[in-house]
Amino acid sequence: MYVRFAQLALLASATFAQSRNVAVIAHRGEHLKNPENTLAEFAEAARVGADYFELDVRTTADGKLVLMHDATVDRTTNGKGEVARLTFAQIRALQPAVPTFDEALEFARGKIGVYVDAKDITAAEVVEHLAKYGLTDKVVIYSGRILAEVQKLEPHLRVMPEARSVEVAQRLVAELRPKVMAFDAGDFKQEVIAVAKQAGALVYVDRLGPVDNPKGWQEAIDLGADGIQTDHPEDLVNYLRRMAPGVHPK
Numbered sequence: 746m747y748v749r750f751a752q753l754a755l756l757a758s759a760t761f762a763q764s765r766n767v768a769v770i771a772h773r774g775e776h777l778k779n780p781e782n783t784l785a786e787f788a789e790a791a792r793v794g795a796d797y798f799e800l801d802v803r804t805t806a807d808g809k810l811v812l813m814h815d816a817t818v819d820r821t822t823n824g825k826g827e828v829a830r831l832t833f834a835q836i837r838a839l840q841p842a843v844p845t846f847d848e849a850l851e852f853a854r855g856k857i858g859v860y861v862d863a864k865d866i867t868a869a870e871v872v873e874h875l876a877k878y879g880l881t882d883k884v885v886i887y888s889g890r891i892l893a894e895v896q897k898l899e900p901h902l903r904v905m906p907e908a909r910s911v912e913v914a915q916r917l918v919a920e921l922r923p924k925v926m927a928f929d930a931g932d933f934k935q936e937v938i939a940v941a942k943q944a945g946a947l948v949y950v951d952r953l954g955p956v957d958n959p960k961g962w963q964e965a966i967d968l969g970a971d972g973i974q975t976d977h978p979e980d981l982v983n984y985l986r987r988m989a990p991g992v993h994p995k
Contacts, residue, residue: 768796768972769981770860772953773814777976780841781821782812784852791857793979796972797885798853799860802846802871809833810846810866810874818843829865850878859884860905860974868894875902885925885949896921905949908932914940925949925972930956938969947971959984 774786775793782800790798801814805828818824818831822839836843846866853859861884863871868891875881876899885905886895892904905925908914909932917923918940926941928950941948949972952961957976962984965973975981 767966767970767985768858768949769794769978769985770797770799770949770972770974771795771978772799772951772974772976774798774800775978782814782844783841784844784848787849787852787857790978791853794982795857795978797858797860799862799974800846800849801862801864803828803865804870805833805836806830807832809836810870811836812844812846812849814862814864816864846874847878850874850880853883854878854880861886863888863891867891868898871895872898872902875899887927892921892923908937908941911936911940918944918946927951928970930954933965933968935968942969949974963988 771790773781774783775789776782776786779786779789787798787800800812802810803813803816804810811828811833813821813828815821816829817827818836818839822841822843824835824839828836850859859880861871863886871886871891872895875884881899881901885903886892887905887907889907892906895902896904903924904921905927906917906921906923907927907929908917914926914937917926922944923946925947926949928938928948930951933950938948948970950965950970951974952965953974953976956964962973962975962981973981
């Protein structure tokens with residue numbers, strides 16, 4: 746649910762209405778009501794009107810792509826061990842059920858965008874799987890290591906590097922020319938945001954923990970956020986709708 750968010754701003758001593766779209770990104774899906782990185786929480790994120798759900802992709806010992814935030818299965822399932830050392834059959838037997846990357850992409854098609862956090866997956870696999878489900882235009886890809894290769898393989902994909910600092914953001918703009926840049930509490934600062942804006946990149950920011958509330962969301966919007974990642978997608982959707990009465994999803 747992209748909401749066209751209208752706000753009043755002062756520029757050159759004149760007041761004018763400025764509109765833009767603010768995307769709602771469900772962090773690991775709607776995971777406060779459902780087990781994280783599961784199809785149930787992705788379905789809930791779509792139901793409440795989020796524009797994206799975020800997922801984390803890792804590779805099993807036998808080369809299958811599964812969804813798991815941590816390097817181990819210990820925290821979120823009834824099993825133990827590293828994803829990279831377990832076979833797909835071993836992981837598939839755990840509870841709650843661990844989805845595959847394919848299952849998540851198949852669900853998302855035609856319903857909602859996907860924010861891919863590429864934890865342990867090759868660039869070629871990312872490109873291949875997104876193309877298979879026709880989601881090239883419906884995703885953003887976050888990673889610390891494979892973005893340049895992803896972009897080389899498929900220039901139309903929206904890679905999303907972490908801004909980090911003015912210097913790093915400037916280098917990333919020069920090297921990748923990203924259409925989107927990621928921000929968190931450490932780098933969401935006016936001078937770093939300005940680098941992304943000047944390059945024409947969208948600003949997607951995490952508002953998690955103590956700032957994941959209306960005050961934090963509004964501060965992010967005021968600083969120029971084009972997308973907000975939240976653990977409370979339904980509340981954020983409703984907040985944006987209240988702040989922009991009568992405006993419908995784009």
